[in-house]
Amino acid sequence: MKHSENKKNWPLWEVFVRSKRGLGHKHVGSLRASDAQMAVENARDVYTRRQEGISIWVVESKNIIASDPGQIDSLFDPASDKPYRHPTFYDVPNEVKNI
Amino acid sequence: MKNMEKDKEDIFNLIIEKDDKIEPKDWMPEKYRHTMIRQISQHAHSEVVGMLPEGNWITRAPSLRRKAALLAKIQDEAGHGLYLYSAAETLGADREELIEELHTGKAKYSSIFNYPTLSWADIGAIGWLVDGAAIMNQVMLCRTSYGPYSRAMVRICKEESFHQRQGFDILLTLCRGTIEQKEMAQDALNRWWYPSLMMFGPKDKDSVHSAYSVQMKIKRLSNDELRQRFVDTTVPQAEYLGIKIPDKNLKFNEKTGHYDFSEPDWNEFYSVINGNGPCNRDRIKVRNQAYENGKWVRDAATAYAEKQILKKIKNETL
Numbered sequence: 001m002k003h004s005e006n007k008k009n010w011p012l013w014e015v016f017v018r019s020k021r022g023l024g025h026k027h028v029g030s031l032r033a034s035d036a037q038m039a040v041e042n043a044r045d046v047y048t049r050r051q052e053g054i055s056i057w058v059v060e061s062k063n064i065i066a067s068d069p070g071q072i073d074s075l076f077d078p079a080s081d082k083p084y085r086h087p088t089f090y091d092v093p094n095e096v097k098n099i
Numbered sequence: 100m101k102n103m104e105k106d107k108e109d110i111f112n113l114i115i116e117k118d119d120k121i122e123p124k125d126w127m128p129e130k131y132r133h134t135m136i137r138q139i140s141q142h143a144h145s146e147v148v149g150m151l152p153e154g155n156w157i158t159r160a161p162s163l164r165r166k167a168a169l170l171a172k173i174q175d176e177a178g179h180g181l182y183l184y185s186a187a188e189t190l191g192a193d194r195e196e197l198i199e200e201l202h203t204g205k206a207k208y209s210s211i212f213n214y215p216t217l218s219w220a221d222i223g224a225i226g227w228l229v230d231g232a233a234i235m236n237q238v239m240l241c242r243t244s245y246g247p248y249s250r251a252m253v254r255i256c257k258e259e260s261f262h263q264r265q266g267f268d269i270l271l272t273l274c275r276g277t278i279e280q281k282e283m284a285q286d287a288l289n290r291w292w293y294p295s296l297m298m299f300g301p302k303d304k305d306s307v308h309s310a311y312s313v314q315m316k317i318k319r320l321s322n323d324e325l326r327q328r329f330v331d332t333t334v335p336q337a338e339y340l341g342i343k344i345p346d347k348n349l350k351f352n353e354k355t356g357h358y359d360f361s362e363p364d365w366n367e368f369y370s371v372i373n374g375n376g377p378c379n380r381d382r383i384k385v386r387n388q389a390y391e392n393g394k395w396v397r398d399a400a401t402a403y404a405e406k407q408i409l410k411k412i413k414n415e416t417l
């Protein structure tokens with residue numbers, strides 16, 4: 001029997017793990033699972049076997065909207081010609097403290 | 100149109116040149132995509148099939164501690180398989196199709212897993228030599244040019260080092276034991292040494308994909324370079340164990356600063372790769388059985404998920 005003939009891939013889920021309190025969830029990888037609950041359980045088994053986390057998010061991959069890598073310039077370039085957004089743009093006289 | 104293709108290829112080459120990573124949505128040449136899918140899926144298959152020779156000894160591990168460690172190691176290998184199939188999927192590969200290629204014997208996996216595990220010492224030798232060789236390869240692959248593959252490798256390398264240590268620990272215990280136990284360790288080394296050397300692939304001059312892989316920074320070191328590294332690090336470890344590497348030509352070369360060593364039997368390598376090793380047929384058979392036997396579980400989980408969705412829709416429309 002060919003697997004892919006009667007194939008029904010389980011949905012793909014992206015897994016995010018918070019390693020400890022005070023930190024954000026970080027993308028760690030993906031997995032396939034039949035539903036959200038199984039995705040959380042499998043993520044626990046696969047991505048947190050060595051105390052890598054205390055909280056897991058799973059999101060079905062198809063629900064993630066990504067920016068287009070071809071638009072890197074138009075999306076992210078404008079920031080580079082605005083150096084005045086950075087504190088180092090401003091010269092503060094040596095005599096002035098705590099600023 | 101032609102020009103746009105050319106622009107994209109220039110951007111791609113620039114990323115590779117700058118040692119940046121290629122990410123899933125980036126444009127990439129078809130050859131790069133195919134090479135990547137082939138390499139990552141073969142790697143994934145190797146992790147999965149690699150569980151079989153060791154699984155053979157779980158129930159016969161000599162103590163509860165050894166059994167727990169071996170189970171944990173094998174569970175890691177299952178995880179490695181998963182990370183890698185996921186990485187292959189980011190390139191547009193279909194997981195079911197990849198698994199089907201493995202189960203029909205179309206896909207290749209590391210030749211080493213087609214050798215049998217005849218004694219408990221083999222479990223030690225696998226951890227020490229086979230995981231040791233895999234680590235050498237995988238440390239290099241942490242710097243591979245494809246982002247998801249490189250990230251999977253970083254995770255895998257973090258998990259691997261205990262694999263090698265638990266193997267070495269098994270052999271160290273045997274080597275400090277009775278004469279018979281030390282003989283078991285020696286016998287395991289005799290059988291696993293050359294197959295471990297084969298793990299790095301054919302000699303550079305005979306390797307079909309090597310040049311492209313190095314050019315695209317998929318691989319950072321050649322097969323022969325990795326093999327030499329492996330020999331150089333492993334010889335002193337064998338000396339510490341007090342067992343002998345089965346190679347009359349093994350000798351430290353003062354001039355090169357490396358060990359000279361004998362090549363494995365490359366005819367044997369090609370024969371095993373082409374399906375004629377001692378355990379090829381059995382490995383594929385066991386994988387197929389596992390897949391068939393797990394079918395009802397997969398079907399049940401799918402049916403359950405569908406039912407939950409229907410229930411939710413019903414509740415919402417009430």
Ligand SMILES: [Fe+2]
Nearest residue numbers: 146175176179
């Ligand atoms: Fe592994």
Ligand SMILES: [Fe+2]
Nearest residue numbers: 146179233237
């Ligand atoms: Fe591996």
Ligand SMILES: [Fe+2]
Nearest residue numbers: 176230259262
């Ligand atoms: Fe391993």
